[in-house]
Amino acid sequence: MLARVHEWATAVWLALLCGCGFGFLARDLLELGEPAVAVVWIAGALVPLLAGRVR
Amino acid sequence: MCVAASYGRRTVRSQAGQATLEWVGLVLLAALVLGGLAAFAVPVADRGLGTAVAQRITCAARGGCAGAAERTAARTRVSGPLAAVAPARARARAPASTRRLPRDRLRKVANAGKRLWILCVGWGRLVYERDHPRAPNEAMPLEEVVEIADSCFNPLGFLGIG
Numbered sequence: 485m486l487a488r489v490h491e492w493a494t495a496v497w498l499a500l501l502c503g504c505g506f507g508f509l510a511r512d513l514l515e516l517g518e519p520a521v522a523v524v525w526i527a528g529a530l531v532p533l534l535a536g537r538v539r
Numbered sequence: 540m541c542v543a544a545s546y547g548r549r550t551v552r553s554q555a556g557q558a559t560l561e562w563v564g565l566v567l568l569a570a571l572v573l574g575g576l577a578a579f580a581v582p583v584a585d586r587g588l589g590t591a592v593a594q595r596i597t598c599a600a601r602g603g604c605a606g607a608a609e610r611t612a613a614r615t616r617v618s619g620p621l622a623a624v625a626p627a628r629a630r631a632r633a634p635a636s637t638r639r640l641p642r643d644r645l646r647k648v649a650n651a652g653k654r655l656w657i658l659c660v661g662w663g664r665l666v667y668e669r670d671h672p673r674a675p676n677e678a679m680p681l682e683e684v685v686e687i688a689d690s691c692f693n694p695l696g697f698l699g700i701g
Contacts, residue, residue, distance in 0.1 A: 498653055500694065505655025507697035512662055518699040525697040528652050535645035 495533060503529030559675050560668045567661045578651040656691055663687035
């Protein structure tokens with residue numbers, strides 16, 4: 485049970501980190517518009533989920 | 540108050556505090572280069588390299604191992620009775636590794652993405668330092684720290700909500 489909770493928390497945390505990371509790239513470095521930043525954020529959050537467990 | 544005011548004026552008018560900004564920029568640049576190297580480094584193909592390196596280190600500590608190099612080489616290549624079936628096994632493994640390639644790339648992208656938050660925080664700090672020149676002994680206001688953290692980690696801001 486605890487292992488499953490930990491696994492879920494890790495996945496959520498990684499999705500959040502990757503979303504924020506790519507969102508930062510789009511917003512601050514590439515200076516894209518708000519809709520593009522939102523799309524990039526969601527895509528970035530999906531990357532670790534699609535890649536499975538990332539070590 | 541008078542001391543603080545004169546100190547503040549001297550800071551704005553002179554070059555004092557400029558080094559802080561330059562150092563932050565330099566550290567960010569170094570972090571960017573090293574992070575880029577680590578993220579996009581060509582991965583070594585096999586786990587055998589780790590074994591070989593570990594063996595060399597232990598052999599050096601022991602003062603030498605006779606035939607260690609040969610054993611390592613034998614471990615990384617298939618010989619003896621398994622040599623005949625090795626090519627077939629290699630052929631059977633090849634499609635699987637090819638199928639795994641996109642996932643490996645995704646993992647690399649995810650690994651790079653999950654380290655980008657450091658750049659976000661550093662970038663926010665750099666922008667703040669540029670816009671608010673301070674003396675080196677002046678602390679950054681807590682609300683500014685919270686604002687940088689919020690701008691980097693709050694998904695609502697990225698998604699245009701709120």
